[in-house]
Amino acid sequence: MTSETTTTTTTGVAEATPAAPASQMIGGGSSVIGRIPWTLIVFLVACSVPWIGGRYNTFLAEQIAIDALFAVSLNLLLGTTGLVSFGHVAYFGVGAYVCGILMKTYNVPFILAFPAAGLGAALFALVSGYFCVRLIKLYFAMLTLAFSQIIWAIAYKWNDVTGGDQGLPEIPFPSFDWLNHVPWLGDLKTSDQFYLLTVLLIAISLAIIHRIVRSPFGRVLTTIRDNPERAAFIGVNVKLYQLAAFVVAGTFAGFAGALYGLFSRGVFADYVFWSKSAEVMIMTILGGMDYFWGPPIGAFALVWLNQEITDYTQYWPFFLGAILLVLLFGFPGGILGGVDMLWQRLRRARRA
Amino acid sequence: MAPSFLFSQFMGGLTTAMFLFLIASGLSLVFGIMRVINFAHGSFYMLGAYLAWQGVQWFHPTGPGFWAASLFAACGVGVLGAVVERLFFRSLYGREELYQLLFTYALVLILGDAAKFLWGTDQLSVSTPPVLAGSVQIFGSTQPLYNLFIMAIGPLIAFLGWLVLNRSGVGRMVRAAQMDREMLDALGANVGTIYTGMFVFSSFLAGLSGALVTPIQSIVPGMDVLIIVQAFIVVVIGGMGSFWGTFWGSVIYGEVLSFGILIFPGFSLFSVFALMAVILIVRPWGLFGRPL
Numbered sequence: 001m002t003s004e005t006t007t008t009t010t011t012g013v014a015e016a017t018p019a020a021p022a023s024q025m026i027g028g029g030s031s032v033i034g035r036i037p038w039t040l041i042v043f044l045v046a047c048s049v050p051w052i053g054g055r056y057n058t059f060l061a062e063q064i065a066i067d068a069l070f071a072v073s074l075n076l077l078l079g080t081t082g083l084v085s086f087g088h089v090a091y092f093g094v095g096a097y098v099c100g101i102l103m104k105t106y107n108v109p110f111i112l113a114f115p116a117a118g119l120g121a122a123l124f125a126l127v128s129g130y131f132c133v134r135l136i137k138l139y140f141a142m143l144t145l146a147f148s149q150i151i152w153a154i155a156y157k158w159n160d161v162t163g164g165d166q167g168l169p170e171i172p173f174p175s176f177d178w179l180n181h182v183p184w185l186g187d188l189k190t191s192d193q194f195y196l197l198t199v200l201l202i203a204i205s206l207a208i209i210h211r212i213v214r215s216p217f218g219r220v221l222t223t224i225r226d227n228p229e230r231a232a233f234i235g236v237n238v239k240l241y242q243l244a245a246f247v248v249a250g251t252f253a254g255f256a257g258a259l260y261g262l263f264s265r266g267v268f269a270d271y272v273f274w275s276k277s278a279e280v281m282i283m284t285i286l287g288g289m290d291y292f293w294g295p296p297i298g299a300f301a302l303v304w305l306n307q308e309i310t311d312y313t314q315y316w317p318f319f320l321g322a323i324l325l326v327l328l329f330g331f332p333g334g335i336l337g338g339v340d341m342l343w344q345r346l347r348r349a350r351r352a
Numbered sequence: 353m354a355p356s357f358l359f360s361q362f363m364g365g366l367t368t369a370m371f372l373f374l375i376a377s378g379l380s381l382v383f384g385i386m387r388v389i390n391f392a393h394g395s396f397y398m399l400g401a402y403l404a405w406q407g408v409q410w411f412h413p414t415g416p417g418f419w420a421a422s423l424f425a426a427c428g429v430g431v432l433g434a435v436v437e438r439l440f441f442r443s444l445y446g447r448e449e450l451y452q453l454l455f456t457y458a459l460v461l462i463l464g465d466a467a468k469f470l471w472g473t474d475q476l477s478v479s480t481p482p483v484l485a486g487s488v489q490i491f492g493s494t495q496p497l498y499n500l501f502i503m504a505i506g507p508l509i510a511f512l513g514w515l516v517l518n519r520s521g522v523g524r525m526v527r528a529a530q531m532d533r534e535m536l537d538a539l540g541a542n543v544g545t546i547y548t549g550m551f552v553f554s555s556f557l558a559g560l561s562g563a564l565v566t567p568i569q570s571i572v573p574g575m576d577v578l579i580i581v582q583a584f585i586v587v588v589i590g591g592m593g594s595f596w597g598t599f600w601g602s603v604i605y606g607e608v609l610s611f612g613i614l615i616f617p618g619f620s621l622f623s624v625f626a627l628m629a630v631i632l633i634v635r636p637w638g639l640f641g642r643p644l
Contacts, residue, residue, distance in 0.1 A: 084450045131633045138389055138449055139636045142588055146629040149581060153622040275577055278391075278457045285454065315469060321461030328455050329443070 046199045050192035062195050064296075064303045066260045069202045071283040071295030072209055073252035078281070079289035080213055081245045082225030083133075086141040086277050087148030088253055090128070091121040093272035094151060095254025096261035100168045101161065103262075110174030114201070114258050121254020122247050124151075129246030133239050148274055156269040167268030171261055198259050205252055206296075212248060213292060221245050282324055288334030297335055356492035361610050363490075367499045369606025370506030374561035375579060376586040376598050377513060378554030384593025385530045385550050386445065388452050392459035394580030395467075396433065396555050400425045400562025401571045402467055405476045407563075418481040422563035426556050433555025437548050445547075460576060468573050478566035498567055505564070509557070510599045517595060526550060530593070585628045591641020600640060 049061045070092055077083040098120035102108040108116070128147040135143055155162045162168065176193040179185045185193065212218050224231045224238055232238050261267040270276075287298025302320075309319050331338045379393045407421025436459065444452050479485075484497040517523040528536045529546050537543045569575075582605070590601025605624060612620030637643045 078450070084448075084453070086453065131629070135632065135636050138387070138592075139632060141389070141449070141453065142584065143629060143632040143636075145581075145584070146588070146625055146632060149625040150622060150629060153619075153625050157618045157621060159618075273577075274581060275460075278454070281454065282457075285450075315465045317461040318465035318469075321458040321465070324454060324458035324461070325440075328451055328458065329440070332451065 043199070043203050046203075047196060050188055050195055058192060058195050060303060060307060062198055062263050064300050065199055065202045066256050066263060067280070067283060067299035067303060068296035069205055069259075070253055070256040071280050071287070071299050072206060072292070073249045073256065074280050075284050075289050075292075075295045076209060076213070076221075076245055076249040076252075078284055079291075079294070080218060080225065081221040081242060083242060083245070084137070084141045085132075085144040085246075085249075086281075087144030087146070087274070088249070088280060089272055089274070089276040090144075090148035090151040091125050091250035091253035092257035092260070092276075092280075093148075093155060093267075094124045094250075095121040095257030096267045096271060097155060097162055097168075097257075098254070099258035100171045100261040100267040103174075104168055104171045105161075110262075114255070117258035118251045118254045121257070122251040125247045125250025125254075126243070129243050129250065133242040133246060145274055145277070148272065148277060152269060152272040152274070155272050162267075162269070165269060167266055167270075168261075169266040171266055173262060194262065198263065201255070201259065205255055209248075209252060210292060217241075217244070279320075282320065282327075285332075286323070286327060286334055288336030288338075288340075290333060291336040291340075294334055294336045301335060354492075359491045360493035360495070361614065362607065363493065363495055363499070363503075365606040365608075365610030366503055366603070367606070368609060369602040369604075370503050371561060371565060372582055372586050372605060373506045373599055373602035374509060374564065375558060376583040376590075376602060377509065377595065378557035379583050380587045380590070380593055380595065380598040381513075381550060381557075382554045383587065384595075385526060386547060387449075388441075388444075389449075389456070389584075390554075391453065391456040391580055392436070392463065393456075393554070393558050393583060394576040394578075395460050395463040396429050396558035397562040397565075397579055398467060398571075398576040399432065399463060400429045400559030401566050401575065402471050402476070402562075403428045403559065404563035404566050405471070405478055405571055408478050408566075416481065416483075418478065418567070421478075422560065425563035426560035429559025429562070430552045430556035433552045433558075434548060436555075437551040441551065442544070442547075460580075464573065464576055467576075471571075473573050476571040478571075480567040484567075502564065506602075507599075510595065513595050522549075582624075585624055588628050588638060589631050591638025594638060594641040597638050597640030601638070604639075 046061060046065065050058050053061065070088075073091075074085065074088045077085045077088070095117040099110075099113045099117035102113040102116055103110065128144070132140055132143045132147070156165055158164065159166075173190050173194050174197070176190055179188075179193055185196070188196075213221075220231065220236055220241055224236065224241055228238050231241075257271075260271070283298040283302050284295045285298070286301055287296065288294030305319070305323070306316060310316050313319075327334065333341065375393070375397055378396075379390060382388055382390050382393070403425035404418075404421045407424040408417050411417035411420045411424075440455060444455055480496075480498050484501050487494050487496045488500070489495075515523075517526060525536070525541055525546055528541070529543055533543055536546075586601040586605050587598055588601070589604055590597030590599065604627075608627060609620050609624055612623045616623070631638060
């Protein structure tokens, strides 16, 4: 991650975007903590999990990585553009089904099925997004929900293609035979090799999304979030930008879905049910939707909490609900928002 | 197709419709006045069903206990609605809709697990009250009396709701709150009480419909998240906030589902969601609503 001297947008809404202190804290800035290449460390740690972590931790790490990409793609809408999509799981599901159907039914290699999953999700996001961005607020949320339930209904009922309520079990892993003679990698189990591929693909995806968010295009999206009227006034085609954000977010959700289908060895209609959209939203808010690295931290926290709590009780949803309540009423900025606030307070105290 | 078959299909659709109307009317009311989409409405409905089952066990497992149990369930859920509104919802009115949506979703999670904790995960069922246990022949098709009762209750509630909203002092206040909350507040009306009252009434309706559904459907975990999407569809078709809209929205939903099964079997689920999407695209405020 490069250092950012964020002066936000040109529209004078700098005070409304909490992105500036966040990037000082996590990315650049002059502090010692800021100079440590965190993303590189996280990436290397993630890559080493199969060797040092064992099978269960690899499983958890893969879950976290995929959820992180899914949540970051949602946050492109939620945090960056200010669009409350309650149907983001639709694009995740389209990606999962496209990749799963191609690989299982048609024996298409992963190297083609994976991009096809992103393409499929992008196309559906283009069509549904075209209609969604014309609506505002609650109507937007309702229409995204409707589209995601359409996907669910298709997945649940179109037995010949999607497997209906039986789903598509036993999707084959991509072939890693060519790795056999590579030292270190060749000795790993196929699931571990797939894990490494997942981490690599997700790291690339996150880097791309990060570039998009920090690009002039991303700045315009933030402007639209903060004040759509003003954005329109300075000549921005608001709907077009929102649609572009919608398609990009959908594409990466599709990639996450494709990886998830392979990771969990099957694609099922449950993956596309509307409550999954709420779950990824909770992840995003938990980490902090005002920060690029919020959603991955939320994904990490939620997966970790889930496995800690389900060790003791089957009532995980109850705890999730309770966490959500604490979050909404106590820390609306999420984990990073809370850390950020604490950090600012410490700095002020030190200066005084 | 035989006319009697079509008729019974029609009546089946109407039963579904009137049930959904009972549920969706409360949802629509809360949306119309407070501009909040309440995901927990389905959970209130589920709790109504469980409380009715509990009441039947307590009062009179076979006989007239059902009616007392239904009232008990509706009131119980109404009280829960009051607590939720006073403790939490109140502080969310000014906030972004994202937080409101997520708050109601948190309730879905918590109440769903609470129901599992209290009543377990087995299917529970309640027998039809003896008075309505029989059935009658209409146009050559057999109609259970209980279904006819539901079909009568739906329009009755709709009519009463319309009467209260449009012909009473309380209704005038509610409509004023719907149009301009701040102005009503400034004029000295107690908007907070109106909001609480509306939320309690909406929860009461959800609890009542949950109780009334028990003789026809078994009570299972997960009925909350399944019903809420259906209620959303109905409210969207009719127009969020419109009482009669919700009524006709329910009828359209019930009949589309009922005849959709005949025309494209397996895809009637798809057709109702597609209908919801089309309405939102063409007329976001619904068939009977007004643009915001």
